[in-house]
Each structure stands twice: as structure tokens, then as C-alpha cells.
Amino acid sequence: MAEGTIPSAATLNGWRKSSYSDNEGADCVEVIDGHPHGIPVRDSKAPHGPAIVVPAGAWSAFVAAVKGEAFGGR
Template sequence: MASRRIDLTTALWRRSSYSNGSGGNCVEVADGLPHVVPVRDSKDPHGPALVFPAAAWSSFVTAVKDAGLPGA
């Protein structure tokens, strides 16, 4: 299966609302891309991003919230 590159140079990133003020242990998510949700480490904004299918990301977020995990 061939992979395709998604251009994230103009993506608008938002930091998790559960991030602490010092920038530790944070993720950023880019909204507004059709069918995918890019996620990156906020401490390394020029590093790689993981790109998930939107439905899979939604399922993950719901599962974390339903589990009542800290920071969810």
C-alpha cells in the first residue's frame, strides 16, 4: 500500500485544553482537513505529525472520555 503525503504547512494547530502552562506533555491537533486529523507533539512543532482517519480519532477521543482517564 502506497502512502501519500499530506501538506500540513498551512494547518492551523490547536493545543489540547488539558495542556499545562509550561508546555509539558501536550499534543496539538489540526482541524479542518477533510477526513483526517493530524496530531503532533507540541514540544516539537517542526517534528513529525501522525495523521489519523477522522472516524478513528473520534472513536479514540470518545473511548478516553468514557474511560474517565486523567486529563480526558
């Protein structure tokens, strides 16, 4: 694994779909919680493709921004 990427996301188990993804197959982001190197993130429409690994602190800040006003809030 190169730092920050996983070449084949299908090699990992435990993916969960983001609550911000819709049920129509578009905008589907999946993550794995508790990974030792950060938070793996992939496009669920490409499960065998690559995933990025985001540091846990950066992911927490991103989620907080999405839930807040930075991206329109929910």
C-alpha cells in the same frame, strides 16, 4: 506526504492545543480540525517535526475513550 504522516508539521496552519494538555509545557498535543485526510496530530514541543494523520473516525473514537472511563475520564 507518506500515508499517515506529515514530515514537517510546521507546513500546516491551524494547530490547536488539546484541552487535556497542561500549561506547564508537558504533554502538549496539538491537532488540526477539518484537514481533508484526517486529523493531524503533533507534539507541540517539536512543531517542525513530523505529525501523524489519524482517520477522523478513529480520532473520534479515541476522544470518546479519553472522555469516558477508558483513561480515567475527566
